[in-house]
Amino acid sequence: MSLATHLLCDDCNTVTALTTLVNLCPVCGGLLEVQYDLAGASPNLASHAAANRQQGMWRWRDLLPLPEGATEVSLGEGDTPLMAMEELGARLGIPGLLVKNDGLMPTGSFKDRGFALAVSFARGLGAERGFTYSSGNAGASFAAYCSRAGLDATVFVEAAANDTKVAMISMYGAAVYRLHYDSSAEIFDALDALARAGQHSFVNFVNPIRHEAMKVYAYEICEALDWAVPDVMVHPVGTGGGLWGAWKGFNELRSLGLIDRVPRMVGVQPAVCAPLVDAYENGREATVRTGDASATMAQSIAGDDMIHGGRRILRAIRESGGRAVAVTEEEIAEAMTLLGSAAVAAEPSAAVSVAALLNGREAGWLAEHDTVVAVITGTALKQPGAVLKVARPPRGDVRADAAEWTRIIGAPVFAAPAIHSATSPR
Ligand SMILES: [Zn+2]
Structure with missing residues (x-):
């Protein structure tokens, strides 16, 4: 059972329940932080985690916020x-x-750690879609976990991200938009405004x-x-x-x-x-x-x-x-x-x-x-x-030729076995 109890605002200490989808503090727009009743932890918590048949992150489910009855979205x-x-x-x-x-x-x-949890949490509370802003890696992770969970994902990815990163987000099934901006501050303002308008955001910290x-x-x-x-x-x-x-x-x-x-x-x-x-x-x-x-x-x-x-x-x-x-x-x-x-x-x-x-x-x-x-x-x-850019280029080009390869590799290190092929004389 999760020991998570509620969300607490960094700035005004307003308490928000973990049973509804929220992003920023509903009172002041501050960042929300999950709180736990660690006094209620089993004294054997660590050994239980070690013995847990589940793999990876979910061995620590007691210390993560997940709605009652919600199942993990895991890759x-x-x-x-x-x-x-x-x-x-x-x-x-x-x-x-x-x-x-x-x-x-x-x-x-x-990024997979965060999205495994945030997507599991959101789906557990009935979310059907969400969005995130990403420099590339978060977008791919969000897209993959949303696909796994059956959520519609929209990703605004920095235009500076390389084509492979952008394509991966698309391959995982998300709607992708290249994002152009002059300063990061513009993005943060837009993110806060969207959260206030009730759009469910999966951006770090805006998503608690x-x-x-x-x-x-x-x-x-x-x-x-x-x-x-x-x-x-x-x-x-x-x-x-x-x-x-x-x-x-x-x-x-x-x-x-x-x-x-x-x-x-x-x-x-x-x-x-x-x-x-x-x-x-x-x-x-x-x-x-x-x-x-x-x-x-x-x-x-x-x-x-x-x-x-x-x-x-x-x-x-x-x-x-x-x-x-x-x-x-x-x-x-x-x-x-x-x-x-x-x-x-x-x-x-x-x-x-x-x-x-x-x-x-x-x-x-x-x-x-x-x-x-x-x-x-x-x-x-x-x-x-x-x-x-950083790796040494290949040392050269060769044909499939044993003598040439031997020259490159160096002297033989063991005695060669006597191998008789069908064409060798007996
Ligand atoms: Zn607040």
Whole structure:
């Protein structure tokens, strides 16, 4: 049974029931946050989750909001690998580096966590359609889960998204529109107006359910570490739903007595458009418009402003003792290459998690003994153009010729067996 109790407004504390479809606070238009009765949790919650026959995210259903009797809309999301990266870690001066690879989600990005939950929730309350705005990955995920759930999906996708990302949204069955705009602020105003007009929005934070699923990061990571807590968690930040949700999840585990502290939360953006870093470094509580979103290859997290001023993200970063880090285009390309060499294919906006670590020791915010979890939010296949840009081209062209291949591969490593073909003399 879900321990979720109600929605609470960030700004005016108005309580809203979880039994109706809402987006923003009906009184003041503020952001709504799901609240839980964690005191009612079973003392065996963690071991029940471990023993749950269900796979992935839904093992943690008690800690997620889902209407009574609602069934999960699932494509197999969650329980992505948490990989120890010994060599890469040693190279970066942090041998305790781990990568949480959400590029392995059903539609290739971490967005699947949020849409699995938000679409399940909405369908459980009778929704038949919805819309979202997307830089590309969210649109594909939303479209896929809506198809699975039987909901009509409309996606407004940034015109800067590559053709493959846009086509994937369409392939999953959604109505797609390319979105043109001058500043992210225009989009946020339109989104708020639509929500006030009663259109059901699935945009991060405007939709109060989506980011709740990102709490499961914390559950999966701490469970995999046998209920130890990483010192640092690094996450790319577009809207910041991943970082905020993870932070909430760690705090819940602490309230439940399963862990005794939360990691330092580190949010990463490309230096050419880093409203979060700008606000963090200047001591502001909210972001202001800054930077050029078209100047980075980290397209999935490129924005010159943040939804509701990124206030929640700034709070999570500051209260956890973390930081906001800007990374250059060169660092992003280097991180993609380093991750590739370590068998992890990350799109540019995902590789920023590792790009941020390149100078972390030097800058003094990382220590050698730190356990660091870098989240990879999307697979490299999401942005084929970037892969072509950073990967080495093929070494050459060859024919199917054994002698030529031997020259390329090098000397034989074992004694060749005596193979007699039908044409060999006996
Ligand atoms: Zn309010």
